[in-house]
Amino acid sequence: MSRKLRVAVVGGGPAGVYAADILTKSEVPSVDSVTVDIIDRDPTPFGLIRYGVAPDHPRIKEIIKALKRVMSNPDIRFFGNVNFGTDLKLEDLRQFYDAVIFATGARRDRDLQIPGIDLHGSFGAADFVYWYDGHPDVDRDWDFQPHATQVAVLGVGNVGLDVARILAKTADELLVTEIPDNVHAGLSRNATTDVHVFARRGPAQVKFTPMELRELSHSPNIDVIVHPEGFELDEGSMEALKAAKSQKLVVDVLQNYLAKEPTGAAHRIHIHFCQNPVEILGEDGKVVGLRTEVTELDGTGNVRGTGEFVDWPVQAVYRAIGYYSDNLVGLPFDSVSGVVPNDGGHVIDIDGTPLPGVYATGWIKRGPVGLIGHTKSDAAETVGMLVEDVDDLIAPEHPEREAFDRHLDSRGIAYTTWDGWEKLEAHEQMLGETHAHARERVKVVERDEMVRVSRS
Known part of the structure; x- marks a missing residue:
């Protein structure tokens, strides 16, 4: 009997986007459709590509074009301005998703x-x-x-x-x-x-x-x-x-x-x-x-x-x-290596047993080493493990896509979406065009203003 597979990816940088892309393109036995929701604490996607690459590196930022193509997939949604640990915890996500992939990177x-x-x-x-x-x-x-x-x-x-x-x-x-x-x-x-x-x-x-x-x-x-x-x-x-x-x-x-x-x-x-x-x-x-x-x-x-x-x-x-990565609420953490303990994809508890339906990819999995290209092969390894586990995953109580939206609304969380990002991007490009020193764009900095423009 086939079913729909719902996966949350926590972290909207390259690691998270690549995982979503590979997962939605994977042939998953006994599953007739795969949908992924990417959740990020920032109001915008792309993680360290937006906030970790120097502004005078436009060539490196070309990778955003490839990430945009991934995010245009209707089977992938983006929820920004949602902070795991305060707005959401692991037990919340289990209500709506068969599995959760953590791709929160290393931020400090x-x-x-x-x-x-x-x-x-x-x-x-x-x-x-x-x-x-x-x-x-x-x-x-x-x-x-x-x-x-x-x-x-x-x-x-x-x-x-x-x-x-x-x-x-x-x-x-x-x-x-x-x-x-x-x-x-x-x-x-x-x-x-x-x-x-x-x-x-x-x-x-x-x-x-x-x-x-x-x-x-x-x-x-x-x-x-x-x-x-x-x-x-x-x-x-x-x-x-x-x-x-x-x-x-x-x-x-x-x-x-x-x-x-x-x-x-x-x-x-x-x-x-x-x-x-x-x-x-x-x-x-x-x-x-x-x-x-x-x-x-x-x-x-x-x-x-x-x-x-x-x-x-x-x-x-x-x-x-x-x-160095942040310690994620409700997950084990290796404070020496600064990673979530894992066996190459599964998050494992302090006794060495995998946490059911919980995975990691990117820097939170292997530490802040390697270039962006390494992130894609890393995501493939994690997704491969998830696909192998599909028949053992516990189905969520509320698998319909709209259920997660309603949950955020009920919590009063002013989340942003991919459509909202496109609005913000157009706004930043307008600021660049009209600036005294015209350029491709000028970033909006204040969180409240980013959310306002995105949700307008």
């Missing part, structure tokens, strides 16, 4: 346990990214200090490069992007002239991509300076370069920067290798420096400390050492 900064991390002028990169990307839940102003001309960025992933590049660019260079007016005004107060990016290991171990690295030099106002100290390749490094063409391209770009003479540009991005941050130095509660320990490669691509320390006179520090 991983902690760095070194002295001085709580000083004024010490920031998490994720907070800064959400600010310049106009996330509705962060303050509208950023605490740029007028004396902070020298700034440190800890971490050599793509987020670290984004932060360094945004800090080093002039505010007016970003007027061609979708940044809101409050972000332009804030960046106009940014006094940074030198951004120092610190890598704990050598050039072969950095995590950014060749494209991101090349883009550092696209601004005429920025010189990229790679410092020779610590620019080492040991046996482990050479093996890494042989194993990954992209890593070799990164080292080639770094070597080109190393050989290049500075042009005298007003701003500089310095890249330092084999420097392990051990303390943020403070005075009167404010950042006045960064202390690093010089490291050396040990032959395997890892490093050991040398006992030699360097103090860098910086006035602000941004840590970009990775994202």
Whole structure:
């Protein structure tokens, strides 16, 4: 006997959208139709594509076009401005869905346990990214200090490069992007002239991509300076370069920067290798420096400390050492890895048994590693497990699609929909067209305004 399969996906970023796409295209035995509802705490879809990619990266945001095609499927619906944990809990979702896939990603900064991390002028990169990307839940102003001309960025992933590049660019260079007016005004107060990016290991171990690295030099106002100290390749490094063409391209770009003479540009991005941050130095509660320990490669691509320390006179520090997932209400959580415990798809309890009908995909499943493309194969693995479990899933009490809408209405939740997103997008494009500095769009920042436009 066939039946309809109803699945909720919590999280509207690429991980959630890919899972919905793969599931609705899957041939599921004993099921005559599959419908998916994507639920997200933001009023808008696309997660970190909207709120985690730097505004001067329009090429990366091309992925939104592919995600839009998925979301146009009538078997997939979007419910935004609905927060799992406060508006909904797992027991609520079980009333309406055969299964729930969690794809909530990783939204906050991983902690760095070194002295001085709580000083004024010490920031998490994720907070800064959400600010310049106009996330509705962060303050509208950023605490740029007028004396902070020298700034440190800890971490050599793509987020670290984004932060360094945004800090080093002039505010007016970003007027061609979708940044809101409050972000332009804030960046106009940014006094940074030198951004120092610190890598704990050598050039072969950095995590950014060749494209991101090349883009550092696209601004005429920025010189990229790679410092020779610590620019080492040991046996482990050479093996890494042989194993990954992209890593070799990164080292080639770094070597080109190393050989290049500075042009005298007003701003500089310095890249330092084999420097392990051990303390943020403070005075009167404010950042006045960064202390690093010089490291050396040990032959395997890892490093050991040398006992030699360097103090860098910086006035602000941004840590970009990775994202960390939120603990989801009613689900087990591995606080060390920052993930929901799982066996590759099933969420598993503390005793190792799978939670019936509960799955995970994306960064909440495997941690904040890999590029967007990895998310698709990850979603396929999770969906494959769900499909295998179909005959064992417990049918919901209220399987009709409209039942969930009625539930949200009864709770007084002002949810947004895909039609609402299209209204908001058209509104943002209109703001861009009519802005004093015309561009493709200007983001709406305030949550209430986003919801108002979406529900109008």
